[in-house]
Amino acid sequence: MKQSMLYPRATSTRRVADMNGMWKFRLDKENEGEEQGWKNGIPGADLIPVPASFNDFYTDKESREFTGDFWYETEVFVPGEWKGRHIDVRFAAVTHRCTVYVNGQEIISHEGGFLPFSARIDEVVNWNEPNRVVVKGNNELSFTSLPAGISVTLENGRKMTKPFFDFFNYAGIQRPVKLVVLPEESIVDFTLNYALEGNDASVSYQVETTGDHPVTVEVYDESGKPVARGEGKEGCLKIENVHLWEVHNAYLYHFVLKVLDGEEVLDEYYDEIGIRTFAVEGNRFLLNGNPVYLKGFGKHEDSDIVGRGFNIGVMKRDFELMKWIGANSFRTSHYPYSEEIYQMADREGFLVIDELPAVGFFESLANFVDAVSGKTTNFFDRPTVPELKKNQLAMLEDLIARDKNHACVIAWSLFNEPDTMTDSAAPYFEEIFARAKELDVQKRPRTFAMELNSSPEHCKCHQFCDFLCLNRYYGWYLLGGYEMVNAETAFRKEMDAWLAKGVNCPMVFTEYGCDNLQGEHKLPSVQWSTEYEMEYLEMFHRVFDSYECVKGEQVWNFADFQTVEGIMRVNGNKKGIFTRQRQPKEAAYYFKKRWESLPLDYKG
Numbered sequence: 001m002k003q004s005m006l007y008p009r010a011t012s013t014r015r016v017a018d019m020n021g022m023w024k025f026r027l028d029k030e031n032e033g034e035e036q037g038w039k040n041g042i043p044g045a046d047l048i049p050v051p052a053s054f055n056d057f058y059t060d061k062e063s064r065e066f067t068g069d070f071w072y073e074t075e076v077f078v079p080g081e082w083k084g085r086h087i088d089v090r091f092a093a094v095t096h097r098c099t100v101y102v103n104g105q106e107i108i109s110h111e112g113g114f115l116p117f118s119a120r121i122d123e124v125v126n127w128n129e130p131n132r133v134v135v136k137g138n139n140e141l142s143f144t145s146l147p148a149g150i151s152v153t154l155e156n157g158r159k160m161t162k163p164f165f166d167f168f169n170y171a172g173i174q175r176p177v178k179l180v181v182l183p184e185e186s187i188v189d190f191t192l193n194y195a196l197e198g199n200d201a202s203v204s205y206q207v208e209t210t211g212d213h214p215v216t217v218e219v220y221d222e223s224g225k226p227v228a229r230g231e232g233k234e235g236c237l238k239i240e241n242v243h244l245w246e247v248h249n250a251y252l253y254h255f256v257l258k259v260l261d262g263e264e265v266l267d268e269y270y271d272e273i274g275i276r277t278f279a280v281e282g283n284r285f286l287l288n289g290n291p292v293y294l295k296g297f298g299k300h301e302d303s304d305i306v307g308r309g310f311n312i313g314v315m316k317r318d319f320e321l322m323k324w325i326g327a328n329s330f331r332t333s334h335y336p337y338s339e340e341i342y343q344m345a346d347r348e349g350f351l352v353i354d355e356l357p358a359v360g361f362f363e364s365l366a367n368f369v370d371a372v373s374g375k376t377t378n379f380f381d382r383p384t385v386p387e388l389k390k391n392q393l394a395m396l397e398d399l400i401a402r403d404k405n406h407a408c409v410i411a412w413s414l415f416n417e418p419d420t421m422t423d424s425a426a427p428y429f430e431e432i433f434a435r436a437k438e439l440d441v442q443k444r445p446r447t448f449a450m451e452l453n454s455s456p457e458h459c460k461c462h463q464f465c466d467f468l469c470l471n472r473y474y475g476w477y478l479l480g481g482y483e484m485v486n487a488e489t490a491f492r493k494e495m496d497a498w499l500a501k502g503v504n505c506p507m508v509f510t511e512y513g514c515d516n517l518q519g520e521h522k523l524p525s526v527q528w529s530t531e532y533e534m535e536y537l538e539m540f541h542r543v544f545d546s547y548e549c550v551k552g553e554q555v556w557n558f559a560d561f562q563t564v565e566g567i568m569r570v571n572g573n574k575k576g577i578f579t580r581q582r583q584p585k586e587a588a589y590y591f592k593k594r595w596e597s598l599p600l601d602y603k604g
Contacts, residue, residue, distance in 0.1 A: 003117055004188045005402040007339050008090055008180045011268040015181035019076055019089070019133075022047040023173070025054065028069035028136075029062075029158075039101040039134050042071045050074075050177060051092070053170035053307025067151050067159035070137050070172065075130040076179055086182040087125055088118040092175030092339060094137050095308070096145055101134040111391060112146060113139075113171070114335040114357050115398045118180065139171030141360075143384040146391055147334065148360035164360030165334065165416075166573065167300060168562040170308035174301075175338050185211035186267045187257055192405050193441045194275050196288065201242035201275050204441075207233045213259050213266055220254040227253070244288050245274030245407040247328045247600055250349035252407075274346055274407025280445045280466050283506050283549045284604060287351075287410075291604025294351060294552025295595045296322065296329035297577070298511050301337055302561040304580060310338040317582045318558065319348050325577070325588055326595030331449070331469075331510050331554055334359035334416045336399050345408035352408040353447070353469070353510070353554075356399060358392055361418035362451070375453065379419040380428050389428060393435060400439040412436050413510075415448035417471060420461040429461040449510045452478065456497040468503065471511035471556070475536050480514075481527055488539050495547055508552030512540050515574040518585055528574075530586045537590060548603055555591065 010016045025048035026038070033042070048054055050072065055064045078087060089100065095113025099106060103126060108119040125131055141149030141161055149163035161169045189208040194201055207215045219228040219237060228237040243251035252272040259267040279286045285294070303314045315338075322330070328351055332341075335357035345352050363377035396414070403409050414432050419425065429448075436446050445466035450459060452472060462468060472491065479487035498507070516533045525531035537555075544550045560576035563569045572580070577588045 002188055003398070005116060005398060006187070006189065006269060007271075007343075008178045009270060011270065012265060013183045013186075013267045014269070015082070017076070017179040017181075019074060019177040019179055020050050021074070023050045024048075024073040026071045027054075027063060027066050028071060029066070031068065033069055033071055033136065038071050039106070039136070040104045041132060042073045042134065048072070048172075049306070049309075050173045051175045052172060052305075052309030053095075053174055054172040055168070055170055056305050056307050062158065065160065067140055067161045068138065070139070072135040072137065072173055074133050076133055077130050078125050078127055078179070080128040082181050083127055085184065086186070087121050088180040088182065089121055089133060090116060090118040090178045090180050091135075091173065092116045092177070092310070094135060094173050095171040096139055096141070098135050098137040101136075103132055112357070112395050112398070113174070114337075115395060115402060116175075116339070135173065137172065139169060141169065143382055144387040144391060146357040146359075146388075146395055148388075163564065164362060164364055166563055167302070167334070168307070168564060168572075170302075170562075172307075172309070174307075174309045176310060183267045185209060185213060185259055187215075187259060187269045189401065190217075190257055190269075190271075190405070191441055192255075192273065194277055196242075196244075196277055199241050201239045201244075203228070203237040203239060203275065205230065205235055205237065206441075207257055209233070209259055209267070211259070211266075213261050216258045216260060218256040218258070220256070222251065222253075224254075239275065242275055245276040245346075246349060247287065247292065247351065248323070248349040250274055250347055250407070252346060271405065272343070272346065273405060276407050278410045278442075278444065280506060283504055283551065285410075285467075285506055285551055291601040292328075292351070293598060293600065293602035293604070294329040294508055294554060295598060296327035296350075296554045297331075297558035298333040298554050298556045299330050299337075299558040300333065300561040301335075301341075302559070302580070307562070310340065312340065314582070315341055315344060319344055319350075321578060321582060321584075322350065322558075323348065325592045328600070329353070329552065329554065330558070331355055331413060333449075333510070336403070339402070342403060342406045342408055346406055350408055351410050352406070353411045353413050353508075354399065354403055354409045355413035355416060355449075356392065356395060358414060358418070359416040361415060362453075363419070376421040377419050378422055378424070380422060380424040385424075385428065389431070392432060396432065396435060397439060400436065404440060404442065409444065411445045411447055411467070412440070413447050413449055413469060417449055417451040418454075418461075420450070420454045420459045423460060426460045429464050433464040447508075455494065456501045456503075462503070465505070467506040467508060467551075468498070469508050469510040472509060473512065473514070475539060476514040476527070481532075484535060484539060488543065491540075491543050495543065499549065503549075505549075506551035507547070507549050508554065509540070509544065509550065510552075510554050511556035512553070513537075513556040513575040513577075515570075516585060516587065517570065517574055518579055533587055534590060537587065541594065551603065
């Protein structure tokens with residue numbers, strides 16, 4: 001069956017049952033689960049919440065740092081009244097790969113820890129009885145996984161993860177699990193594109209179904225009034241006096257799709273859709289034809305106790321803080337986020353740079369240091385590259401299929417801080433960028449986030465970008481402390497080099513910032529103090545404000561987040577403008593003042 005990326009919704013023809021809750025859980029420390037038949041039920045009585053990362057619930061280090069296979073089990077009751085329909089178990093994300101068993105039968109295997117997949121269980125379900133669902137997950141990293149890294153074996157025989165990225169390798173069933181009941185003939189996908197014509201909008205649509213019955217598309221405004229209707233699997237709708245989706249002024253239309261057999265509705269699906277256009281023109285971003293300047297954050301799905309697990313309360317708090325501080329955008333660093341976050345961004349009017357989990361494509365266990373050293377790792381010369389590219393292309397297809405209709409998604413970020421210094425990188429990038437353009441009917445701009453080694457003198461891949469995303473740490477990892485004056489000079493020298501190279505597109509600083517230990521003050525300033533952070537940020541913003549091509553600033557990071565332990569990290573990365581508990585540091589008030597003073601069309 002083709003994987004449908006549609007978000008599960010209950011309608012007149014569909015049913016959705018929540019499978020979240022406490023599941024049985026076991027770490028496969030002795031690698032015995034396969035041999036002992038855990039697919040038929042895992043031994044022990046340990047319970048764990050779903051959705052959540054498993055790591056931070058436990059008090060022993062061996063469990064928190066566990067690398068290898070882990071197993072989940074639950075039961076789901078399937079009513080006999082659902083006979084004759086398709087029954088799918090849908091996982092919004094299992095990190096990083098898994099195999100699903102139902103009643104002892106293998107149903108599906110899936111690679112990739114940040115995108116949804118479904119397993120059809122029609123042939124193995126027991127009607128009017130509980131059904132055992134077992135998931136074998138695995139969190140190991142390799143040169144072919146997204147994100148990339150390695151796993152090593154310690155002297156005691158235990159495995160350990162060594163990521164090529166600077167965030168903790170949280171794992172588990174990290175997003176919601178649902179039982180989805182579908183009719184025999186169903187809607188699999190739909191795709192929208194827009195053109196503005198004066199006060200009206202033309203909405204092109206395509207609907208994919210599993211059968212040949214006719215399709216209708218109905219559009220209602222926020223008051224429930226019908227504004228357009230189309231027939232057929234393809235067509236163009238005209239919405240007169242359209243309410244456009246705008247930053248912090250989001251208007252969402254209610255789209256209803258139906259498969260009909262005469263008067264009978266065979267399937268029905270709906271979604272809330274914002275109508276807008278977004279484009280790059282010269283060195284400007286245009287939202288609905290008007291200039292827009294990005295203000296916001298690089299973020300992480302990261303919070304206390306549940307790790308990278310979806311937490312609806314944390315999501316709400318994050319959006320309230322972003323509104324309070326005057327932000328209008330964020331990047332989903334460094335992986336696709338939970339679907340509910342995009343729905344919230346649609347409703348709240350935030351602009352999102354949507355990023356693939358293609359992070360760690362630079363062989364380094366301390367990439368935050370090596371990224372400014374001029375080091376190259378020949379990452380794209382490795383014999384594992386064909387398998388890596390296969391995995392990345394598959395995830396790219398799923399990402400765009402899942403997120404293509406979100407008004408909030410304005411761009412695709414296809415890599416974060418890859419090694420672009422060798423000729424072998426260029427053909428790899430060219431294929432990924434071309435495929436993204438082919439898949440997205442809205443032709444959103446494409447980019448990737450470049451670290452300092454990807455300089456104007458050495459980067460072999462920047463030419464594929466529709467706009468540049470730069471991660472820069474002048475004054476922190478490079479020329480820090482009393483050398484700040486030299487850091488600003490070096491920063492301006494690089495900016496001038498990009499312009500001298502003939503780059504004529506928007507530049508967004510998708511990472512900049514320095515670690516701040518909450519409450520640390522020092523006169524005169526030293527690194528890690530609040531005073532130093534203010535000097536650092538003021539220097540960066542002086543540079544931003546003096547270059548017309550800079551059309552966005554997304555500070556790193558929204559909140560403190562967990563990393564691997566080490567002498568460079570004090571219980572995680574402390575570059576957050578908010579603490580991990582979502583309370584403001586002093587820098588938050590500085591950003592609030594700055595961002596509230598910058599108009600939406602700043603430098604437009």
